[in-house]
Amino acid sequence: MKSEKGLSSRKVVDKSVRGLTLLVTLLILAPLFDMIYIIVSNAVPSLSLDMFIHTTVTDGILNAIVGSLFLVLLSSVIAVSLGVFSGVYLAEFGGRSASFIRFFADVLTGVPSIVVGYFGYIVFVLYLGWGYSAMAAAIALTIIMIPYVTRTTEFALRKVPSEIKEGSYALGASKATTVNRISFRYAAPGIMTGILIAVSISLGETAPLIYTAYFYNYLPNLALFHSPVGYLTWVIWAFINEPLALAHQQAFVSSFVLMVFVLCLGLGARFLVARWWKS
Amino acid sequence: MVEVLIEEGRGQRVTLMTSAASSASDAKVRLETLSVFYGDRKFVQDISLNFKENRVTAMMGPSGCGKTTVLKTINRMIDLVPSARTEGSVFVDEDNVLDSSFDVTLLRRRVGMVFQKPNPFPNSIYDNVAFGPRIHGTKEKKVLDQIVEDSLKGAGLYNEVKDSLSKQASALSGGQQQRLCIARAIAVRPEVLLLDEPTSALDPSGSLKVEQLMTELKKDYTLVLVTHNMQQAARVADFTAFLYEGKLVEYGETGQVFENPKEELTERYITGKFG
Amino acid sequence: MRRQRTPENRGDRAYRLATAAVAASIPIFMFAILIFIFQYSLPAIRFNGLGFFTTSSWNLGNLNTAATVVKNGVTGLPGASYGVIGLLVGTLFSSAIALLIAVPTSIAIALFTAEDAPRVVREPLVALEDLLAGIPSVIYGLWGITVLVPLVQSTIAPGMSKVLGFVPFFGGGTNTGYGLLTCGLILALMVTPIISSTVRESFAKTPSELKEGALALGCTKWEVQRRITIPFSKTTIAGASMLGLGRALGETMAVLMVGGGSYAALPSKIYSPISTMATAIVSLLDSAFQDPTGLALYSLAEVALVLFAVTLAANMAARVFVSGGVTKAFVSRSEA
Numbered sequence: 049m050k051s052e053k054g055l056s057s058r059k060v061v062d063k064s065v066r067g068l069t070l071l072v073t074l075l076i077l078a079p080l081f082d083m084i085y086i087i088v089s090n091a092v093p094s095l096s097l098d099m100f101i102h103t104t105v106t107d108g109i110l111n112a113i114v115g116s117l118f119l120v121l122l123s124s125v126i127a128v129s130l131g132v133f134s135g136v137y138l139a140e141f142g143g144r145s146a147s148f149i150r151f152f153a154d155v156l157t158g159v160p161s162i163v164v165g166y167f168g169y170i171v172f173v174l175y176l177g178w179g180y181s182a183m184a185a186a187i188a189l190t191i192i193m194i195p196y197v198t199r200t201t202e203f204a205l206r207k208v209p210s211e212i213k214e215g216s217y218a219l220g221a222s223k224a225t226t227v228n229r230i231s232f233r234y235a236a237p238g239i240m241t242g243i244l245i246a247v248s249i250s251l252g253e254t255a256p257l258i259y260t261a262y263f264y265n266y267l268p269n270l271a272l273f274h275s276p277v278g279y280l281t282w283v284i285w286a287f288i289n290e291p292l293a294l295a296h297q298q299a300f301v302s303s304f305v306l307m308v309f310v311l312c313l314g315l316g317a318r319f320l321v322a323r324w325w326k327s
Numbered sequence: 328m329v330e331v332l333i334e335e336g337r338g339q340r341v342t343l344m345t346s347a348a349s350s351a352s353d354a355k356v357r358l359e360t361l362s363v364f365y366g367d368r369k370f371v372q373d374i375s376l377n378f379k380e381n382r383v384t385a386m387m388g389p390s391g392c393g394k395t396t397v398l399k400t401i402n403r404m405i406d407l408v409p410s411a412r413t414e415g416s417v418f419v420d421e422d423n424v425l426d427s428s429f430d431v432t433l434l435r436r437r438v439g440m441v442f443q444k445p446n447p448f449p450n451s452i453y454d455n456v457a458f459g460p461r462i463h464g465t466k467e468k469k470v471l472d473q474i475v476e477d478s479l480k481g482a483g484l485y486n487e488v489k490d491s492l493s494k495q496a497s498a499l500s501g502g503q504q505q506r507l508c509i510a511r512a513i514a515v516r517p518e519v520l521l522l523d524e525p526t527s528a529l530d531p532s533g534s535l536k537v538e539q540l541m542t543e544l545k546k547d548y549t550l551v552l553v554t555h556n557m558q559q560a561a562r563v564a565d566f567t568a569f570l571y572e573g574k575l576v577e578y579g580e581t582g583q584v585f586e587n588p589k590e591e592l593t594e595r596y597i598t599g600k601f602g
Numbered sequence: 603m604r605r606q607r608t609p610e611n612r613g614d615r616a617y618r619l620a621t622a623a624v625a626a627s628i629p630i631f632m633f634a635i636l637i638f639i640f641q642y643s644l645p646a647i648r649f650n651g652l653g654f655f656t657t658s659s660w661n662l663g664n665l666n667t668a669a670t671v672v673k674n675g676v677t678g679l680p681g682a683s684y685g686v687i688g689l690l691v692g693t694l695f696s697s698a699i700a701l702l703i704a705v706p707t708s709i710a711i712a713l714f715t716a717e718d719a720p721r722v723v724r725e726p727l728v729a730l731e732d733l734l735a736g737i738p739s740v741i742y743g744l745w746g747i748t749v750l751v752p753l754v755q756s757t758i759a760p761g762m763s764k765v766l767g768f769v770p771f772f773g774g775g776t777n778t779g780y781g782l783l784t785c786g787l788i789l790a791l792m793v794t795p796i797i798s799s800t801v802r803e804s805f806a807k808t809p810s811e812l813k814e815g816a817l818a819l820g821c822t823k824w825e826v827q828r829r830i831t832i833p834f835s836k837t838t839i840a841g842a843s844m845l846g847l848g849r850a851l852g853e854t855m856a857v858l859m860v861g862g863g864s865y866a867a868l869p870s871k872i873y874s875p876i877s878t879m880a881t882a883i884v885s886l887l888d889s890a891f892q893d894p895t896g897l898a899l900y901s902l903a904e905v906a907l908v909l910f911a912v913t914l915a916a917n918m919a920a921r922v923f924v925s926g927g928v929t930k931a932f933v934s935r936s937e938a
Contacts, residue, residue, distance in 0.1 A: 054464035069714035137621035158917035160852025252738025435820035
């Protein structure tokens with residue numbers, strides 16, 4: 049019967065597709081595991097106290113670690129302050145201007161980070177004369193982080209049930225008080241998740257830092273201006289191409305440290321999301 | 328109808344027709360101690376029930392009595408529920424469809440289904456009806472055209488849509504959409520049609536058309552109808568089964584079940600004491 | 603009767619204005635980037651003219667002479683010539699290869715994760731996918747140099763030129779492992795998690811009654827996917843692909859590390875070394891400092907402007923298809 053013949057080839061096709069999708073999924077996951085394997089297998093033998101005490105002048109990466117944390121901290125302070133309250137504006141006071149701002153937040157996420165970096169170079173390093181500086185880098189990172197913090201804050205605040213807010217308004221509280229005391233408490237995990245993700249992104253950035261912070265082989269002197277800063281991603285990029293074995297080790301150990309940070313932030317974010325859904 | 332050659336002699340053939348009634352009352356679908364478990368809970372309990380060929384059999388009962396679950400075992404749509412397990416047998420003709428080696432794709436061609444809420448595909452009317460035949464290998468346009476026309480006629484929808492077959496199915500009214508779904512189901516020439524509360528989402532005139540359609544359709548198909556609506560069962564079904572809490576309480580000719588129920592539970596349901 | 607708005611009390615008004623001022627920083631940043639880069643690139647735009655878009659070169663000119671030339675009122679070194687075509691081709695080709703690989707791959711992964719994977723496996727799979735999406739670009743580059751480049755050089759490129767060598771672009775040439783093909787591969791890897799997570803969520807939203815209807819007619823699982831699930835999500839697939847394209851176009855570090863870095867030549871083969879607009883801005887900056895007229899720096903800004911325009915176009919296209927745009931896709935992942 050015609051349908052019987054067609055049927056077996058249809059089943060063959062179906063089985064093949066099942067196998068193909070599985071294969072492709074494994075194929076994409078393989079590099080992930082390979083990456084982790086490569087980094088761990090190259091970094092672990094080189095892990096030593098020296099790595100974490102000395103700077104890139106000699107045989108360590110302490111300046112890169114401290115520098116990365118310094119830059120991320122500085123930019124987070126700015127990005128979170130700006131981003132969270134921008135999110136408050138979008139969530140609490142809608143309207144035309146809010147959609148206008150939302151549009152630009154989306155556009156901003158699409159700007160390549162190198163373009164942000166070059167902008168930072170032109171305006172802060174050159175025009176404003178700050179030179180290679182932590183502040184220039186921090187503003188570049190802030191520009192990259194803000195849209196994420198803003199939008200996640202907005203979504204988190206929108207999820208606050210209106211009954212809770214109405215209860216507060218009914219007691220005579222102002223919008224500011226309601227948001228600060230009530231909404232934030234409810235939306236905190238969601239907001240934190242957005243912050244963690246934005247921090248993770250900024251930790252992994254290189255291009256915008258190359259021409260704002262440049263690189264520094266010594267510990268950052270915590271000056272905000274006129275002083276370049278070292279960071280992990282530069283070490284990975286620049287040192288891997290050097291012929292010295294030590295440089296390679298430094299690159300891999302930096303990768304290891306960076307991956308640990310990224311993984312922790314990612315796990316932290318997932319944990320927070322799980323807790324949020326439970327509440 | 329069965330024709331039996333009696334004698335070939337003197338250049339004459341004599342045939343004997345056996346009674347039409349007895350062959351048409353063979354069971355097309357047979358449930359034998361069918362049980363369905365959702366997880367650990369025995370939802371459907373040891374039901375044995377026959378559905379006669381070319382007849383409409385209704386399954387009715389209060390919500391949660393298991394009638395839709397039983398329906399879904401007949402075309403193995405129960406497989407879609409991850410926690411469901413079956414025991415017992417469901418025979419379509421002589422094949423036990425619950426057997427794990429039984430081919431589900433072919434089964435669903437022999438046993439079609441119409442759902443509670445009309446679910447036309449986001450395509451044209453033509454493409455909806457042609458969907459089944461295309462899947463099963465029919466490609467030539469002329470053949471498909473004929474199938475679409477026949478199926479729409481069989482569903483009583485042809486005259487209303489014949490000039491707009493390329494229109495989107497979603498543009499039809501609810502009742503028309505349901506008849507389209509029936510056309511789609513019969514386009515693959517099934518032997519059995521399962522109808523899961525097919526009129527519950529329709530307005531009265533749409534419902535009426537579908538009910539009249541069922542009475543026509545049974546000439547060519549075996550219909551199994553799940554319904555909440557006792558009056559509908561009384562109007563449309565030849566046989567009625569009453570289910571309660573997963574068990575088969577009573578089964579018989581519709582007239583008898585409604586006017587002279589054998590079980591007290593049946594009587595209480597019919598007179599509206601619960602359900 | 604005219605609808606009246608209840609008057610806003612003073613405290614609320616102040617709060618609104620304050621937060622609005624903060625939120626205004628976003629469009630301000632956006633316009634600042636646009637304006638400053640445009641303004642900085644103006645001298646280059648005047649000097650380079652239309653030739654910028656029709657030629658491929660990066661020549662600072664004669665650095666050893668004190669003489670300068672003036673074109674359209676802008677001073678440059680004698681012999682200076684800048685053309686972005688090579689970079690543009692590098693950018694577009696590498697992104698195109700990436701998408702050609704990534705889109706079907708993402709659909710396959712989305713199908714597997716949304717439909718085939720057993721429940722227990724689904725959550726870890728999604729987590730792994732998110733992890734892939736969050737890995738920094740330099741680390742992709744590191745893996746690229748360490749693993750992918752040797753692999754392309756030893757196996758993939760020779761294999762490809764053997765099979766497809768009859769097509770001129772795919773024929774054998776110098777093969778160092780660094781080049782357009784490797785860039786395309788690594789970009790595909792980076793972009794796939796973005797596309798597939800968006801598509802997966804859309805697949806999960808396919809109305810079950812449509813799928814059940816198709817199954818009840820005797821479709822195999824693949825037939826349901828091919829005829830119902832995928833068509834249902836076709837707008838989202840297009841939008842997610844545009845999002846992925848936007849990401850690929852602007853990607854810098856990984857491509858820088860495996861691209862092979864050729865600033866002026868157009869790639870003649872798929873194995874040729876390339877630069878993209880993004881990588882050029884990084885790799886050409888140090889040399890640009892040597893130009894006393896500053897023209898090299900201005901021209902880099904012009905490159906940045908073109909890059910900005912191209913990624914903007916891709917992201918606007920994405921917005922048309924995916925409602926809520928880039929950050930919504932991102933945010934919905936972060937919430938679940």
